[in-house]
Amino acid sequence: MTGAALADGQTVHDALAVPTAEEAVRQNEIWTLKRKLAEEIAPELRRHYETEIVPRHVAEHGAPPADRRVIASLMAPDPRMRLFSALRRRSQEQMWDLVLTSANRQLDRLLDLAAGASAAPGSLDLDPALEIPRYLRAVDIHCMPTGYYREFAPDDVTAGALYDRGVYVYAGGQLGGLNDDKGWSVIRGYLDRHRPGWTPARILDMGCSVGHSTVPYTLRYPAAEVHAIDVAAPMLRYARARAAALGAPVHFAQRDATATGYPDASFDLVVSHILLHETSVKAVQQVLAESYRLLRPGGLMIHAEYPPFDTMDPFAQFLVEWDTTNNNEPFWSKVRTLDLVAMAATAGFDPATVHRELIPTGRRLTTGQSGSTSGGGRMQVLAASR
């Protein structure tokens, strides 16, 4: 069941780790801090860069700083930049810590709920033998202290509960009350425009986490069988409980997107949302090849990612790259330099069907130009058909 919204706008459903009033006060302090840094301090740093650092560099070298790395070396010693970095990193750590405390307080309830979800429409198929890729084990991505996959209790859902509430605070609510904006953006910004009236029979969402982007497909294509995979069991158990709470019939399975094990030609539509940037070059190539293998003739692949570097100016690139080194996002920059169109062709797709476009996203559209730290407001879609 869904019901009211929290004071900050997140939609309440049975699986959500709802904060007490005092937990909400603490979480809100972090939300407000993050917003202040993104919306006021980052543009202030840009102004400082444009009005002081660039003219000085031009005077000394005859040209503005060449690229994001030079900008980083020029900005690094600046006390304002250092304070900005310290505040961003600490706010990130404290955000997860606060939400984790709140989720742990209600863990017994959430574990019971997940255990009781087995009768709901849809399914959950776990594979305890599945190996977690090294790129997920090597660091705790975006400083999330549980990682996606670690378990702290039998049949654990902690990481999923942490992610559902944490992402809402992290994104400052920009993904909407159900954190489902990326799914809806692909549906409305791409599928409805390029394939109006299409009715895919079988859909696969790769790297679904807790199903934030998966659920919109069950609503837009109610006749379709919707499958969603992830390597991380705690995300999937929670995703199952959440989908049940939302009345969404999704078939969740613990499978690796690089080698899913589904038979050839199993799906009409294969999608992912912000999966690629948390993998590796090798895995991206494998995911594209696997997508090709899984599609039926006439089927469509869509991988939605953050915008590539060539769509933003060097200072915006510099702010994006901050996360690579400071927010445990090792692949965050590299993925934005890949020629995904060429990689899709290498994976088997007819180059004539492969294309990349930017689609609008976000409830509140902010742009890299105004200091958003992730080039927000747009998403890159890599699409190809079989």
Next chain:
Amino acid sequence: MTTAPRYLGEPHADALLSGLLLLTQEVAVLRHRCAVLEAERDGRQPPSPDDSDLMPRLVDELFGRLGTTQGTTGKEDR
């Protein structure tokens, strides 16, 4: 978990900054408790938990000391 990087030159400055953020949250909680008690006393609805300008003021104060002034609370279009 990789070790948290340190950004600020002075010894312990990063840890102190963490503490300052935590203390700010505690002040917000105490303020909220007071507001709840006042609302109960006056028979009003309990206050919203997201009604605080403490962090923007703290950030303004910190950056102000570095020579940058920020004028707003960051909540206007919330």
